[in-house]
Structures are given as structure tokens and as C-alpha cells.
Amino acid sequence: MTALHHVQVSCPPGGEPEVRGFYGRLLGLTEVDKPSVLAARGGAWFRGEGYELHVGVEEGFAPARKAHPAFLVDDLDAMSTRLGDAGIEVRWDDDFPGYRRIHTHDLHGNRVEILERLAQTR
Secondary structure, eight states, X not given: OOOOOEEEEEEOTTOHHHHIIIIIIITOOEEEXXXXXXXXXXXXXXXXXXXXXXXXXXXXXXXXXXXXXXXXXXXXXXXXXXXXXXXXOOEEEOOSTTEEXXXXXXXXXXXXXXXXXXGGXX
């Protein structure tokens, strides 16, 4: 293996507007077109530098409470403020040496982790 290509989370049928609002507008990920053969399945794909996040539509959806994507940011305070201003709850966690981090949930209840490297680990 050479790299991680993407992580997939799920949303309920019709949940794409909330997905785009959270991952696109709030987290700032860039949405990319799904291949036409897959677009009919619904969902949305996002791309960052060196990774993708795929959100698939799942009948009988249940949010991922433990499994999660973890995103690195340069300014965790700004991201925490952005989420809080949008009414998204964040929980700070000091239990990952070398990083500051928060846990939150997307608008469908999927767990999301956001980290910032401490200066000495860069």
C-alpha cells in the first residue's frame, strides 16, 4: 500500500444538503463530482490535499459513533469557533500527545475528529 485514498461515512436518503453544509461550508472541503456511474446512488464526495471523504447514502442509516474521519487543521481555535457559531457542539480532548484536538458530529450524528499539531511535532 502507498497511501490512504478515501474514508467513507454515510448519511440517510435525502441527507446530502446537510452533508454539503457541514463538510463543504463549515469544514471547507471541496466537493468533487462523483463518476456518472456512481452519481445515481446519491451522496457526495469531497477532496482535500492528498485525501478524499466520500459520503454514501445508506438505507436504514445509523450514525457512526466510534468510527470517524480525523482532519488536520492549522488553526483549531478558529475551526472550533466556526463550528460553535454554527450551533455545532465541540468537545475538547487532551488525550493525544503532540496534538490539540476536538471531537464533534456532523449533522447526521457521525463522529468527526479535528486535530492541530503542537509546534514541537511539526
